[in-house]
Amino acid sequence: ETGVTQTPRHLVMGMTNKKSLKCEQHLGHNAMYWYKQSAKKPLELMFVYSLEERVENNSVPSRFSPECPNSSHLFLHLHTLQPEDSALYLCASSQVGYEKLFFGSGTQLSVL
């Protein structure tokens, strides 16, 4: 089983839908991240949870709501998204004190 698992791999949703992205890490790490990768833009850090506390929220619209119930699981709840939110959403994990990130395969999100 891979170290960081994301589901679903692909998601198509309408602007009025509510959906959730799930991330699970099996590496024993204690920090988890959501990154957004849009076409022709660098990866954007959205949220960071360190030791299960949210420590970063980089001006992300409230239609994105993260949840970290424990150090192994991370969710991104989505509601009333816009077409410009279509992107690859990447989850990553690391050990606090270490800079190396381990990424999941991502969820390719399309908002219609």
Add this chain to the structure above:
Amino acid sequence: SQQGEEDPQALSIQEGENATMNCSYKTSINNLQWYRQNSGRGLVHLILIRSNEREKHSGRLRVTLDTSKKSSSLLITASRAADTASYFCATPAGGTSYGKLTFGQGTILTVHP
């Protein structure tokens, strides 16, 4: 403005040739990382070089770091078609105990068989 910027944006070579990608950054760092991403997939860590290191090797990868010029290069020797991917440099934001990284826009490498 971006912390890390890669150059070139795209690189197309034949199998067996070497590929060199460059990264420039703006602020002082204590380390720099390189990641690889296959199309539509997650990023995979390749190598980390610390500010007190000038060069580091890992298999067919060679990374250099010049802190005076605030630049790094990634060399892939004897490239293979399987090396086709996007390559990103990443620098730490600093002041945190976790891995908050800033990524560049990446270099798209295409290796033709």
